Amino acid sequence: MDLQTLGQLLNTTLVFSTALIFASLGGIFSERSGVVNIGLEGLMMFGAFAAAVGGYYAQDAGMGEWAPWIGVLCAMVVGVLGSLIHAVAAITFKSDQTISGTVINFLAAGSTLYMVKLLFDGSAETPLLDGFHKVAIPGLSKIPVIGEGIFNSYPTTYLAIVLVIVIYFVLFKTPFGLRLRAVGEHPSAADTLGVKVKRMRYIGVMLSGLLAGIGGATITLTTTGTFGHNTISGQGFIAIAAMIFGKWNPLGAFGAAVFFGFSQAIRNYVQLFEWSKGIPQEFIFMIPYVLTIIVLVGAVGRSAAPKALGQPYDPGKR
Amino acid sequence: MNKFKKIFTTDSYIVPLVAIVLGFLVGAIVMLMGGYDPITAYSALFTRVFGNLYNFGEAVREMTPLMLTGLAVAFAFRSGMFNIGADGQVMIGMTAATVVGIKFAALPGFILVPLAVIIAGLCGGLWAGIAGYLKAKRGINEVITTIMLNWVALYLSNYIVRAFLLLPGQNRSEDIPASLSMTFLNSLFDNARLHWGTAIALAAAVFFYVYLWKTKQGYEMRAVGYNPHAAEYAGMNVGRNVVKAMFISGVFAGLAGAGEVLGVFHYQSVFAASPGYGFDGIAVALLGLTHPLGVVLAAILYGTLTYGSAGMSFAADVPPELIRIVIGSIIFFIAAQGIVRWVLKPFYFKRKKEKVL
Numbered sequence: 001m002d003l004q005t006l007g008q009l010l011n012t013t014l015v016f017s018t019a020l021i022f023a024s025l026g027g028i029f030s031e032r033s034g035v036v037n038i039g040l041e042g043l044m045m046f047g048a049f050a051a052a053v054g055g056y057y058a059q060d061a062g063m064g065e066w067a068p069w070i071g072v073l074c075a076m077v078v079g080v081l082g083s084l085i086h087a088v089a090a091i092t093f094k095s096d097q098t099i100s101g102t103v104i105n106f107l108a109a110g111s112t113l114y115m116v117k118l119l120f121d122g123s124a125e126t127p128l129l130d131g132f133h134k135v136a137i138p139g140l141s142k143i144p145v146i147g148e149g150i151f152n153s154y155p156t157t158y159l160a161i162v163l164v165i166v167i168y169f170v171l172f173k174t175p176f177g178l179r180l181r182a183v184g185e186h187p188s189a190a191d192t193l194g195v196k197v198k199r200m201r202y203i204g205v206m207l208s209g210l211l212a213g214i215g216g217a218t219i220t221l222t223t224t225g226t227f228g229h230n231t232i233s234g235q236g237f238i239a240i241a242a243m244i245f246g247k248w249n250p251l252g253a254f255g256a257a258v259f260f261g262f263s264q265a266i267r268n269y270v271q272l273f274e275w276s277k278g279i280p281q282e283f284i285f286m287i288p289y290v291l292t293i294i295v296l297v298g299a300v301g302r303s304a305a306p307k308a309l310g311q312p313y314d315p316g317k318r
Numbered sequence: 319m320n321k322f323k324k325i326f327t328t329d330s331y332i333v334p335l336v337a338i339v340l341g342f343l344v345g346a347i348v349m350l351m352g353g354y355d356p357i358t359a360y361s362a363l364f365t366r367v368f369g370n371l372y373n374f375g376e377a378v379r380e381m382t383p384l385m386l387t388g389l390a391v392a393f394a395f396r397s398g399m400f401n402i403g404a405d406g407q408v409m410i411g412m413t414a415a416t417v418v419g420i421k422f423a424a425l426p427g428f429i430l431v432p433l434a435v436i437i438a439g440l441c442g443g444l445w446a447g448i449a450g451y452l453k454a455k456r457g458i459n460e461v462i463t464t465i466m467l468n469w470v471a472l473y474l475s476n477y478i479v480r481a482f483l484l485l486p487g488q489n490r491s492e493d494i495p496a497s498l499s500m501t502f503l504n505s506l507f508d509n510a511r512l513h514w515g516t517a518i519a520l521a522a523a524v525f526f527y528v529y530l531w532k533t534k535q536g537y538e539m540r541a542v543g544y545n546p547h548a549a550e551y552a553g554m555n556v557g558r559n560v561v562k563a564m565f566i567s568g569v570f571a572g573l574a575g576a577g578e579v580l581g582v583f584h585y586q587s588v589f590a591a592s593p594g595y596g597f598d599g600i601a602v603a604l605l606g607l608t609h610p611l612g613v614v615l616a617a618i619l620y621g622t623l624t625y626g627s628a629g630m631s632f633a634a635d636v637p638p639e640l641i642r643i644v645i646g647s648i649i650f651f652i653a654a655q656g657i658v659r660w661v662l663k664p665f666y667f668k669r670k671k672e673k674v675l
Binding site for chain 2: 038085088089092093094095096098099100102103104105106107109110111113114117118122230233234237238240241244245280282283285286289290292293296297305
């Protein structure tokens with residue numbers, strides 16, 4: 001395998017990782033505030049749908065280069081609206097958070113396809129979009145391997161990488177992040193100190209909707225170009241896995257997301273390796289998932305979830 | 319009479335019933351907003367399921383794996399675990415049943431069929447047991463392991479079918495000689511694909527109930543699910559209960575897989591993507607409030623709605639996806655009981671007044 005292919009492999013890896021990075025960052029906000037978010041899959045679906053529809057109409061209206069960004073904006077709005085269902089049920093009505101997360105997955109799968117059929121005359125898919133184009137960063141993109149791999153990517157990929165650092169900083173170095181984490185670890189103590197537990201949790205869940213929405217949008221705007229029933233097939237669940245794998249830390253989740261992205265990218269390159277030609281392709285597809293389990297068993301061990309994760313906050317009970 | 323009335327006015331019945339009504343209302347509103355006629359659509363849904371024997375039989379067939387995967391998810395839930403992996407366990411059960419059914423075809427049917435079913439159940443159980451074991455021994459979150467195991471199961475099943483069982487030139491296995499079909503009923507129901515898996519599912523629900531509420535082991539399991547620390551303090555072996563609960567949960571899912579290949583398709587396809595049985599199972603378990611009777615009823619409701627949704631799109635042109643909105647709303651209202659109670663408040667108030675008088 002030559003250097004150029006290596007660069008391409010790195011590039012494809014990042015393309016597939018981008019959506020997972022956004023969604024798992026979203027999951028971190030929600031779960032760090034103490035609200036389980038099984039609904040990432042549904043939130044990504046909302047985002048992918050909104051980006052496909054918004055992007056289509058913007059493109060139709062002649063917005064050209066700006067159309068995909070309108071799509072991302074729509075995805076953010078719809079993602080936040082979708083996450084409110086979860087927030088209202090889980091935070092205000094204190095229902096089981098796993099259940100209300102599952103509700104999102106169901107409502108998203110149903111309503112997005114229903115809307116697609118309604119908007120596009122019974123068609124099961126949105127019309128093909130001309131989404132984002134890769135942007136080469138002048139200078140840096142000339143570096144061998146890394147230039148091709150990292151500095152010649154979609155704008156969403158750059159955004160994802162920047163957000164990882166920003167969110168790490170926000171979570172661990174700002175008062176807001178401290179409050180958010182406190183609410184997820186020990187809500188009654190945080191309440192005593194004057195942190196508004198419910199408000200922080202609402203913010204956490206809504207940010208998860210916003211980010212998972214962008215995650216879904218990246219899939220329609222970079223890889224598929226349309227939204228249909230299998231656009232988000234299990235990506236949200238992989239994002240949850242990446243979040244847990246990365247121990248609810250943005251940097252860890254980033255690493256895990258790149259790892260899963262690599263596993264998706266490698267499929268396109270499987271035949272390029274000499275040694276892998278004899279191995280049935282199924283076993284190569286399996287590698288990342290088996291490896292995840294092995295890594296968890298060997299190195300990572302007990303995953304440290306936020307202590308109050310999954311518990312509704314009831315001020316009367318402290 | 320009063321006792322009878324009391325049973326049907328307790329919360330555990332009223333909340334789900336009101337939730338179902340509200341769910342249908344949401345569906346109707348969504349249809350109205352889309353410019354469809356909800357009354358035509360809903361009546362088409364029910365006439366599709368109950369209109370003729372063939373469709374009724376097929377609807378029952380559709381309910382069967384839902385019952386089993388619903389029981390699987392519910393059982394794990396009762397023991398404090400979230401089994402997202404029923405999907406993979408179903409696929410492993412399917413593959414095991416297919417392998418046994420094809421490779422031991424020489425055995426007489428009355429041995430072959432039970433053997434295939436039992437092996438399918440065991441393999442499903444062992445597959446889920448991996449996640450249970452890792453949780454018990456290493457404290458690894460079962461959500462992540464079951465998600466990973468779903469993918470591994472998908473590729474492993476595809477590999478086994480492709481490498482050992484493939485029908486030349488096609489993307490599926492040879493035909494399986496073993497069969498769970500209820501041949502005597504099939505002609506009665508116009509060749510609807512009814513099979514013994516339905517009986518297995520109902521038996522599994524009974525087992526679920528008896529095991530959890532009538533045996534000592536079941537008591538331990540519920541205790542662990544309710545509060546693992548208290549259970550451990552009381553001298554219970556939390557780890558062993560976790561593994562056992564996941565194993566039984568996986569057996570249910572594996573049996574669902576056996577029913578699908580031995581009773582419905584009579585062969586196994588190479589899957590392009592996960593078939594989604596496990597995710598329906600999560601919904602059914604939640605609709606059924608993780609109680610075996612509830613799960614059976616929820617599977618009946620879920621099966622009726624999904625099977626009938628095709629009729630709805632045929633007669634009233636409503637996209638069948640609408641039914642997922644209905645199901646999602648029902649689960650939402652069951653979960654957010656506060657909303658249902660708020661809707662019911664005037665009625666509760668009246669009843670309390672009567673009591674005072």
